[in-house]
Amino acid sequence: MSGDHHHEPGFIRKYVFSVDHKVIGVQYGVTALCFLFLGFSLMMLMRWQLAYPGEEMPFIGNIFGEDAMPGGVMLPEFYNSLGAMHGTIMIFLGVVPLLVGAFGNYVMPLQIGAPDMAFPKLNMASYWVYLLGGIVMLCSFFVPGGAANSGWTSYPPLSNIATTGQTWWLFGMVCLITSSLLGSVNFIVTIIQLRVEGLTMFRLPYFVWAQLITSFLLLLAFPPLEAAGVLQLMDRLAGTSFFMPEGLVVSGVVQTQMSGGGSPLLWQHLFWFLAHPEVYVLILPAMGIVAEIIANNTRKPLWGYRAMIYSTIFLGFMSFIVWAHHMFMTGMGTKISAFFATTTMIISIPSVVILTALVISLYQGAIRFTVPMLFALAFLPMFAIGGLTGLPLGLPASDIHLHDTYYVIGHFHYVVAPGTIFAIFAGIYHWYPKVTGRTLNNALGYMHFFLSFVFINMVFMPMFWQGMAGVSRRLYDQTVYAHGDAVQSLTIMSSWGAWMLGLAQIPFIINFFISAVAGKKVSNNPWDATTLEWLAPSPPPHGNFETVPVVYRGPYEYSVPGASEDFHPQHVTTEA
Amino acid sequence: MSAEVLPYTVKPHPVTGLYNGKFGIWLFLASEVMLFGALFSTYVFLRMGAPETGPTAWPTGEETHLNWMLGGLNTLILILSSVTMVLAWVQFKMDNFAKGRIYLIITAILAIAFVAIKFKFEYAHKFHMDIYPKTSVFFAIYYTMTGLHAIHIIGGVVVICYFIGPGAKLWEENREYYTNRIECTGLYWHFVDLVWIFLFPILYLL
Numbered sequence: 001m002s003g004d005h006h007h008e009p010g011f012i013r014k015y016v017f018s019v020d021h022k023v024i025g026v027q028y029g030v031t032a033l034c035f036l037f038l039g040f041s042l043m044m045l046m047r048w049q050l051a052y053p054g055e056e057m058p059f060i061g062n063i064f065g066e067d068a069m070p071g072g073v074m075l076p077e078f079y080n081s082l083g084a085m086h087g088t089i090m091i092f093l094g095v096v097p098l099l100v101g102a103f104g105n106y107v108m109p110l111q112i113g114a115p116d117m118a119f120p121k122l123n124m125a126s127y128w129v130y131l132l133g134g135i136v137m138l139c140s141f142f143v144p145g146g147a148a149n150s151g152w153t154s155y156p157p158l159s160n161i162a163t164t165g166q167t168w169w170l171f172g173m174v175c176l177i178t179s180s181l182l183g184s185v186n187f188i189v190t191i192i193q194l195r196v197e198g199l200t201m202f203r204l205p206y207f208v209w210a211q212l213i214t215s216f217l218l219l220l221a222f223p224p225l226e227a228a229g230v231l232q233l234m235d236r237l238a239g240t241s242f243f244m245p246e247g248l249v250v251s252g253v254v255q256t257q258m259s260g261g262g263s264p265l266l267w268q269h270l271f272w273f274l275a276h277p278e279v280y281v282l283i284l285p286a287m288g289i290v291a292e293i294i295a296n297n298t299r300k301p302l303w304g305y306r307a308m309i310y311s312t313i314f315l316g317f318m319s320f321i322v323w324a325h326h327m328f329m330t331g332m333g334t335k336i337s338a339f340f341a342t343t344t345m346i347i348s349i350p351s352v353v354i355l356t357a358l359v360i361s362l363y364q365g366a367i368r369f370t371v372p373m374l375f376a377l378a379f380l381p382m383f384a385i386g387g388l389t390g391l392p393l394g395l396p397a398s399d400i401h402l403h404d405t406y407y408v409i410g411h412f413h414y415v416v417a418p419g420t421i422f423a424i425f426a427g428i429y430h431w432y433p434k435v436t437g438r439t440l441n442n443a444l445g446y447m448h449f450f451l452s453f454v455f456i457n458m459v460f461m462p463m464f465w466q467g468m469a470g471v472s473r474r475l476y477d478q479t480v481y482a483h484g485d486a487v488q489s490l491t492i493m494s495s496w497g498a499w500m501l502g503l504a505q506i507p508f509i510i511n512f513f514i515s516a517v518a519g520k521k522v523s524n525n526p527w528d529a530t531t532l533e534w535l536a537p538s539p540p541p542h543g544n545f546e547t548v549p550v551v552y553r554g555p556y557e558y559s560v561p562g563a564s565e566d567f568h569p570q571h572v573t574t575e576a
Numbered sequence: 577m578s579a580e581v582l583p584y585t586v587k588p589h590p591v592t593g594l595y596n597g598k599f600g601i602w603l604f605l606a607s608e609v610m611l612f613g614a615l616f617s618t619y620v621f622l623r624m625g626a627p628e629t630g631p632t633a634w635p636t637g638e639e640t641h642l643n644w645m646l647g648g649l650n651t652l653i654l655i656l657s658s659v660t661m662v663l664a665w666v667q668f669k670m671d672n673f674a675k676g677r678i679y680l681i682i683t684a685i686l687a688i689a690f691v692a693i694k695f696k697f698e699y700a701h702k703f704h705m706d707i708y709p710k711t712s713v714f715f716a717i718y719y720t721m722t723g724l725h726a727i728h729i730i731g732g733v734v735v736i737c738y739f740i741g742p743g744a745k746l747w748e749e750n751r752e753y754y755t756n757r758i759e760c761t762g763l764y765w766h767f768v769d770l771v772w773i774f775l776f777p778i779l780y781l782l
Contacts, residue, residue, distance in 0.1 A: 114582075115581050115582060116582060118582065118584075118596045118599075118600065119596065119600060120582075181604070181607055184603075184607075185600050185603045185604050185607075186600070188599075188603055189596050189599045189600045189603065192589075192592060192599065193583070193584050193589050193592065193596055193599060194582070194583060194584070219603060219606060219607045219610075220606065220610050221610075222607070222610075223607050223608070223610035223611035223613075223614060224610055224611070224613070224614035226611055227611055227612075227614035227615050227618065230720065230724065231618065231720065234709060234716060234719075234720055238708070238709040238710060238716075238719075239708075239709070239710035240709045240710050240713070240716035240720075241710070241713055241716065242618070242622070242713070242716055242717075246631070246632050258710060259631070259632065259710060259711060259712045259713060259716075260631070260632050260713075261622070261626060261632030261712060261713035262622065262713055263621070263622070263625055266618060266621050266622070269621070270614055270618070273614070543581065
């Protein structure tokens, strides 16, 4: 801003309280990767209880204390906390900050040729509020009664009468919502206003389009959850009854201390009004990353670039009118169910268009099987499995059987884990040379990919069978039911998959840190890519570009017939 | 720093016709619409779901103990403050800093009057009658919505006071930039005013 002057900022201003979008992007990335690993660790603990219910946890069972795991055996309350916090941490502190905060912040301004985000100070505030929200969430593990334990969806009345951890969860969420609001305003203004000359909307890389639509979803879908959070805080702290019906019975006792007159359904409507668009927040930037990498590694233009963009816009609109397909079991009425089932079927069309365009883009390409490309290629079938298994859940008749079973867990994890998280890995391997000026090691990368691919399927594939066998997703010990005991071997398989998947991340973690100092040094454009971020030096200096670039062509001009090279960067004037 | 070379911080973008700040504040207001929209929807949801009779029935006008005269007075105060806010911006646009600042001060005083009436006469009166958010769902939504609105007013007052006081330095450095910021503050202020114009009838009159 105009108040700043030409002097070199000190260490703190440069690397800690920095307003540079690249530093903030890296801060987001590293913090969110830590949260991602933490969220995954919580799940690895739960998988022990699920696979070997009531048995003492080996090696680490005793470090959690008598309140959580007396004698190394997990208490049901602690199990519930782990479940709720796994979902919350993975989505709100891990995946979204990585997709939007890290990749969006780092790559998007570079791809549009901007020197920084439109509001650098807001950008910094967004990161620090996010970190505060994360710290509040972590602290909640240490309050009496432990962290929030009413599921990541925090359905009342349960969440209203839950232990103090739930209040901390709500405060944490308010921080995270504020952070995403600051971020989304910044992203939209930056993309619309700061594109360099010649970079029209239909010359934008698909990744930027995905970020734009995602920002609109964050901007408009999160506030209703903030409202819901405020209402639940009122219920918990001021004794109101927004979500509490009259004459509610808890543990056999009629609740008389509150007025009643509210409705638990109200929370579900407000929550899913956020949380369904949130699903597209989780998937659109991932598709953006995959699109960039596929075009680059097939050495071909994206097939159906415009169709993909129109689909993305349509998907953004539709995502606001499908939320109640999460609520078919609440008795809201068949007419409403029919409406939401219809919109849900319609929204699958643009998703299929995008995925199909990406698959057709592979056709007749001279594919380079680099590590990022392998992750991007794996994304396609994994997301397809996740998407297709969602269709039976979008229809009330089949949802009645499958609702709240492991089938649902399998479905959305295929979208988010081997889908989105693979796209995140693809993005890390793809843009790492830009951020550090060095490449990640290939051998470790291949090892990371193949092991992860095998084990992640071992985790989630059995869940479809478990779900169809009727096992509820909330069970602390499924072996107490005959139908659960019958498929316990699948649970054990899933658990071993999860632990092996944890081990499979070791090559990545080693690679990530070692390569930053010892990786092979690279030029500005190691992948022979066409988009603007590869014009900037690796790593880009403050202000990004030495001279402001001008754009002359679309984002994916690979293998142009008659050209001397197989890529034609956006900023090159001449017809090569 | 690079931020200095950021385009359109002061001058409008040739295509959108907006400078960055104005675009940003409009987007922020869009999200505010969704925030208050969710609360208005909550109001509708709860009122439609309330039984005709019994302890959880929706209260009639008299049972709410809300004084429409006080609410109406506050409505007038807020509308007036919106007018003075525009006048402040007009004065800054016409390069008349002293007059603009006076209008800003009037706006802040009106806003503080609004909050004072809300807390001193309305909330205090209710608390005196043992009416709290937990009394009924109506009062729950009444306190939540008006409370959240009051927080928005107080936030606005802080920003306006900043531009009367320390923020005024910017006028010396870059007049257009300062005036733009007043415009953005004004947009926010009108929005907060508009929220009250919806809150007043649904809580006091209907």
